[in-house]
Amino acid sequence: MNRWKLCKTTFFAAALAALLAGPALMAQTPVTSTQAPGATAQPTPAAQPAPAEQASPAIQTSPSGHPNNAYWMDHDKQLLVDFGGLERFKEADAMLTAPQPGEDRVVFMGDSITQGWKLDQSFPGKPYINRGIGGQTTPQMVVRFRQDVIDLKPRVVVILAGINDIAGNTGPMTLEQTEGNIASMAELAKANGIRVVLCSVLPAYDFPWSPGLFPAPKVVAVNAWMKQYAADNHHVYVDYYSAMSDDRGGLPATLSADGVHPLPPGYTIMTPLAEAGIERALKSRE
Numbered sequence: 001m002n003r004w005k006l007c008k009t010t011f012f013a014a015a016l017a018a019l020l021a022g023p024a025l026m027a028q029t030p031v032t033s034t035q036a037p038g039a040t041a042q043p044t045p046a047a048q049p050a051p052a053e054q055a056s057p058a059i060q061t062s063p064s065g066h067p068n069n070a071y072w073m074d075h076d077k078q079l080l081v082d083f084g085g086l087e088r089f090k091e092a093d094a095m096l097t098a099p100q101p102g103e104d105r106v107v108f109m110g111d112s113i114t115q116g117w118k119l120d121q122s123f124p125g126k127p128y129i130n131r132g133i134g135g136q137t138t139p140q141m142v143v144r145f146r147q148d149v150i151d152l153k154p155r156v157v158v159i160l161a162g163i164n165d166i167a168g169n170t171g172p173m174t175l176e177q178t179e180g181n182i183a184s185m186a187e188l189a190k191a192n193g194i195r196v197v198l199c200s201v202l203p204a205y206d207f208p209w210s211p212g213l214f215p216a217p218k219v220v221a222v223n224a225w226m227k228q229y230a231a232d233n234h235h236v237y238v239d240y241y242s243a244m245s246d247d248r249g250g251l252p253a254t255l256s257a258d259g260v261h262p263l264p265p266g267y268t269i270m271t272p273l274a275e276a277g278i279e280r281a282l283k284s285r286e
Contacts, residue, residue: 020222054237084143087131097127099153103127106278107149109185110160111136113202113261122271129154131147137170138181139160145185150192156281157189158238158274160199163221163260166215167207175218179225195281196235198226199274203241205250208258216249238277243269 043277078085099105106128108114110194114132133140138161149157164170166177200223204215223241230237244266246252251259255266262270 018192025085046182048168051221056213084140086144086147087138089131089144089148090135093147093152096152099245100156101159104156104278105129105152105154106156106158106280107131107152108160109141109145109166110158113163114160115149116261117267119271122267124274132160135164135169137173137235138178138185139165139170139173141185142181142188145188149185150188154194155195155258156195156278157185157201158197158273159185159186162203163204163219166201166204166218169212175221175225178222179229182226186229187286190233190235195284196230196233197274197277197281198230198235199238200226200241201249202215202260202262203245204260205246205248206259208260217261218265220249236275236277236281236284240270241274243273 030179104127106126108119108128110129110132111132115134117130117132119126119128119130124232131153141161147192152254159182161182162178165173165181169225182198189196201219204219207213207215219241223239227237227239229235243263244251244255251262251266256262256264256271
């Protein structure tokens with residue numbers, strides 16, 4: 001083979017090797033850009049830390065915004081299977097007989113503040129029924145209002161609700177949504193011949209289970225609306241707030257251990273106010 005043919009053969013072999021090596025190199029190199037051919041290369045952005053690498057908050061929260069502890073995990077699971085808490089009093093409601101002739105049956109509808117109220121001790125001998133469920137918000141109460149109030153055929157319903165809305169127990173809520181739910185319960189009661197006593201939300205400076213929400217001014221706003229709504233619709237308004245609030249707009253330590261739930265001295269203040277409201281409702285023409 002002469003020198004020219006040898007060089008030509010060597011050059012062809014080298015070119016063929018380069019063509020075969022190209023795809024293999026590309027297959028081993030990760031694609032880092034989808035820019036069109038000929039476009040100006042852009043600098044690769046700095047890698048962002050994965051969530052686990054970022055600074056952890058002081059309190060880990062679930063997708064619902066609640067702390068990831070046993071209480072709130074059980075609470076949020078319960079919302080998925082029985083949002084309104086209809087199972088809580090289902091059997092007790094079914095076993096309750098109809099009111100006797102002349103019986104002034106009263107149902108207390110509310111949350112843990114109502115649940116913790118020992119009605120048999122505060123109102124001995126009175127046919128008063130406690131239908132408070134701890135942690136509940138006004139939309140949950142609307143869901144169970146027919147079962148736990150209307151179907152029991154009381155003459156009066158005493159509604160104490162709203163503080164857990166402000167605390168966000170079932171998610172963020174506006175004051176207008178809370179007010180609308182309270183109005184819905186009052187309208188359902190009135191449509192079924194049940195007289196309505198609307199009770200002011202108790203004062204609260206902070207929530208031990210959801211600190212930093214500054215509830216005090218929101219409580220004042222809901223109560224102002226409720227008082228006017230009651231007057232406009234011929235319902236009775238009971239003002240616990242003025243009798244129990246301290247200079248911060250909260251519950252003093254003498255009336256509450258946690259700033260939200262009344263101690264026995266707190267219920268002692270509430271009892272005659274509730275009784276007077278019930279008497280007014282019973283005597284009203286509507």
